[in-house]
Amino acid sequence: MESTTSPVAPHEPPHVYRNNDGYDASVEQEIPRSLATADPDSVPVTDAGAEDSDLDDIFEDDDDDDDDILGPDGEPDLARNYNRQVPLHSNQQRPAANTFNSVDDQISALSKHASKIRLDDVKDGQARDKDKADRATSEQVLDQRTRMILYQMINRGVVSEVHGAISTGKEANVYGAVAYADDLTKVHRAVKVYKTAILSFKDRERYITGEHRFKSGADKGNNRKMVKLWAEKEFRNLRRIHSAGIACPEPIQLKLHVLVMDFLGDRRGWAYPRLRDANLPADEAEQTWSALYIQLLGIMRRLYQVCKLVHADLSEYNILYHKKQLYIIDVSQSVEHDHPRSLEFLRMDIKNTGDFFRRQGVDTLADRAVFDFIIAPGGVVEEPDLKESIEQLYASRAESATDENAVAQREVDNEVFRQQYIPQTLEQVYDIEKDAEKIGHGEGDKLVYRNLLADQVVLPKIANGQVSEGDQSDEGAALDSEEESDEESDDESKFSKGPPRGKRFEDKEDKKQRKQATKEAKSEKRKEKMPKHLKKRLVATTSRKKK
Ligand SMILES: Nc1ncnc2c1ncn2[C@@H]1O[C@H](COP(=O)(O)OP(=O)(O)OP(=O)(O)O)[C@@H](O)[C@H]1O
Numbered sequence: 038m039e040s041t042t043s044p045v046a047p048h049e050p051p052h053v054y055r056n057n058d059g060y061d062a063s064v065e066q067e068i069p070r071s072l073a074t075a076d077p078d079s080v081p082v083t084d085a086g087a088e089d090s091d092l093d094d095i096f097e098d099d100d101d102d103d104d105d106i107l108g109p110d111g112e113p114d115l116a117r118n119y120n121r122q123v124p125l126h127s128n129q130q131r132p133a134a135n136t137f138n139s140v141d142d143q144i145s146a147l148s149k150h151a152s153k154i155r156l157d158d159v160k161d162g163q164a165r166d167k168d169k170a171d172r173a174t175s176e177q178v179l180d181q182r183t184r185m186i187l188y189q190m191i192n193r194g195v196v197s198e199v200h201g202a203i204s205t206g207k208e209a210n211v212y213g214a215v216a217y218a219d220d221l222t223k224v225h226r227a228v229k230v231y232k233t234a235i236l237s238f239k240d241r242e243r244y245i246t247g248e249h250r251f252k253s254g255a256d257k258g259n260n261r262k263m264v265k266l267w268a269e270k271e272f273r274n275l276r277r278i279h280s281a282g283i284a285c286p287e288p289i290q291l292k293l294h295v296l297v298m299d300f301l302g303d304r305r306g307w308a309y310p311r312l313r314d315a316n317l318p319a320d321e322a323e324q325t326w327s328a329l330y331i332q333l334l335g336i337m338r339r340l341y342q343v344c345k346l347v348h349a350d351l352s353e354y355n356i357l358y359h360k361k362q363l364y365i366i367d368v369s370q371s372v373e374h375d376h377p378r379s380l381e382f383l384r385m386d387i388k389n390t391g392d393f394f395r396r397q398g399v400d401t402l403a404d405r406a407v408f409d410f411i412i413a414p415g416g417v418v419e420e421p422d423l424k425e426s427i428e429q430l431y432a433s434r435a436e437s438a439t440d441e442n443a444v445a446q447r448e449v450d451n452e453v454f455r456q457q458y459i460p461q462t463l464e465q466v467y468d469i470e471k472d473a474e475k476i477g478h479g480e481g482d483k484l485v486y487r488n489l490l491a492d493q494v495v496l497p498k499i500a501n502g503q504v505s506e507g508d509q510s511d512e513g514a515a516l517d518s519e520e521e522s523d524e525e526s527d528d529e530s531k532f533s534k535g536p537p538r539g540k541r542f543e544d545k546e547d548k549k550q551r552k553q554a555t556k557e558a559k560s561e562k563r564k565e566k567m568p569k570h571l572k573k574r575l576v577a578t579t580s581r582k583k584k
C-alpha cells in the first residue's frame with residue numbers, strides 16, 4: 038500500500054450529523070430525481086458484469102486495440118489488424134456515424150453526473166486544502182473510462198455520490214460513496230477502483246498459475262483485461278465469503294475494474310480501522326487480543342472449509358476491526374483450496390497473522406497446529422463450536438505456555454514447519470516410497486500433508502468414481518476452453534465439489550480405460566459443438582437484439 042490518508046482512513050462525509058437531530062440536510066446533495074421517483078429496485082444488486090453491456094460498447098474500440106492479431110513472428114500483424122478495423126469505418130455492417138453519435142450521446146448524457154464525483158470533499162467545518170492545486174479532482178485522479186463507469190452507476194442509483202479516497206494504494210484506490218436505500222435513507226458504500234495502468238499486477242502471476250478460474254481468461258499481455266479479472270475475482274470471492282456468513286463487505290456491483298461494496302464503517306462515513314490500527318481499551322486489551330486471535334482462527338477454518346478459499350494475503354492490513362468483530366477484506370488474490378500453492382499461501386497467512394498476534398502478547402498456537410486445525414476435513418465449521426475446539430487445542434497442548442523451553446521449542450518447530458515443502462497433490466510428493474515407509478512405521482503423523490491423504494479425503498472420491506480435476510487436462514482441454522470460460526457455473530460448481538486429489542491411487546489399467554472413455558466422450562462432444570466463430574456471431578446478434 039502506498040499511502041492511506043490516515044490510520045482510520047475515513048472518507049469525507051458530505052453531511053453533518055447533529056446529536057438528536059440526525060443528518061443536516063442543508064449540506065447534503067439534492068437527491069437525484071431518478072432516485073426519488075424510482076421503484077424499490079432502483080438500487081440494483083447485480084452480478085459481475087451482468088446485463089451491463091452498454092459501457093462495453095462505449096469502450097469497444099479501445100478494447101480492440103488491446104488484443105492485436107499477432108503475426109507468425111509474434112509481432113502485431115498490421116494488415117490483418119487494419120482489415121479488422123475496416124468494418125468499423127465503412128457502412129457495410131453498421132452505420133458508423135450513428136454508432137459514434139450514440140456513443141457521444143451516452144457520454145454526454147452520463148457526464149451530467151460529473152458534479153457528483155467530488156474527490157476533494159471535506160467535512161463541514163474542516164479547512165480546505167491550502168494549495169488548491171493539490172486537490173484531487175476527478176479528472177486528475179480517474180481516467181475517462183472509470184469516470185464513465187461511475188456516472189453510469191450514479192445513473193442507476195448504485196451510488197449517488199462518490200467522495201474522497203479512503204485509501205490510495207499501489208493496485209487500487211478505495212473511495213467512499215453514498216447511495217439511497219428504498220426508503221431514501223442514506224447508506225454508505227465503498228467503491229474499489231483497480232488501477233489499470235500498472236505493472237504491479239505482474240507480481241500476481243503466482244496466484245494465477247493453477248487457478249482454474251483464470252484458465253481461459255488470463256491474458257498476461259493485456260493489463261486492462263487482467264485487472265478486470267482481478268476485480269471479478271474479488272467480487273466472486275466476497276460473495277462467497279459473505280454468503281458463508283463470514284464478516285466482510287457485501288459485494289454490490291461490479292463493472293469492469295470498478296467494484297461497489299458495502300461500506301465497513303460508521304454512519305458518518307468513517308471507515309473502521311484496520312486491525313493494525315485498532316485501539317483497544319488498555320484494561321481489556323489482553324483478553325480482547327486473545328479472543329480476536331481465536332476468532333480469526335475460526336474464520337480461517339470456515340473460509341477454507343465452507344468457502345474453499347485461502348485468503349493468501351491475510352494480515353493486520355487486510356482485516357478491519359470494530360467492536361470485537363473482525364472483517365475480512367481484500368480478497369482478489371484469494372485462491373481455491375485446490376490451487377497448487379494454496380497450502381503454501383495458507384502457511385504464509387498463518388505466519389503473518391500469528392506474528393501480529395504474538396506482537397500483541399497473545400499466546401499463540403504453533404503454526405503447524407493452526408494449519409492442521411484449518412485443513413482437517415470433517416469436524417466443526419460453525420461458531421461457537423470453532424471456538425470450543427480451539428480451546429481444546431490449547432488445553433491439549435503438552436507444554437505450558439509459560440515454560441520458556443516450551444516457547445523456544447515452539448519457535449523452532451514453527452521455523453521448521455515454515456521451511457517444509459508442502460506437496461499439494463500426490464503427484465507433488467517427491468519421495469513417495471520414503472513417505473510410505475514412514476506411514477508403515479506409524480510415523481505418518483509427521484507428514485505435513487497427512488490431513489490431505491487421510492482416507493476421508495482421497496478414498497471416498499475414488500470410491501464415488503469421480504474423476505479428479507487434474508486429469509481433465511487431456512488433449513481435449515484446449516478445445517473445451519470455451520466452456521471453461523463460463524466462470525460463473527465453473528465457480529459455483531467448484532463450491533460444492535470436494536477437493537480433486539488422488540488419481541495416483543488408481544490402478545494403471547483403470548486409468549487407461551478412464552482416459553480412453555474421457556477421450557471418446559470428448560470427441561463425441563466435439564462433433565456436436567458449434568464452431569467458435571458461429572457461436573460468437575450468435576452471441577453478438579442475440580445481445581444486440583436485447584438492447
Ligand atoms: N468495504 C470497505 N469499507 C470500508 N473501508 C474499506 C473497505 N474496503 C477497503 N477499505 C479500506 O481501504 C483500504 C484498502 O482496501 P484493500 O485492502 O481492499 O485494497 P488493496 O488491494 O490493499 O489496495 P492496495 O494493495 O493498492 O493498497 C483498506 O485498508 C481499508 O482501510
Ligand SMILES: [Mg+2]
Pocket residue numbers: 354355367
Ligand atoms: Mg489491502
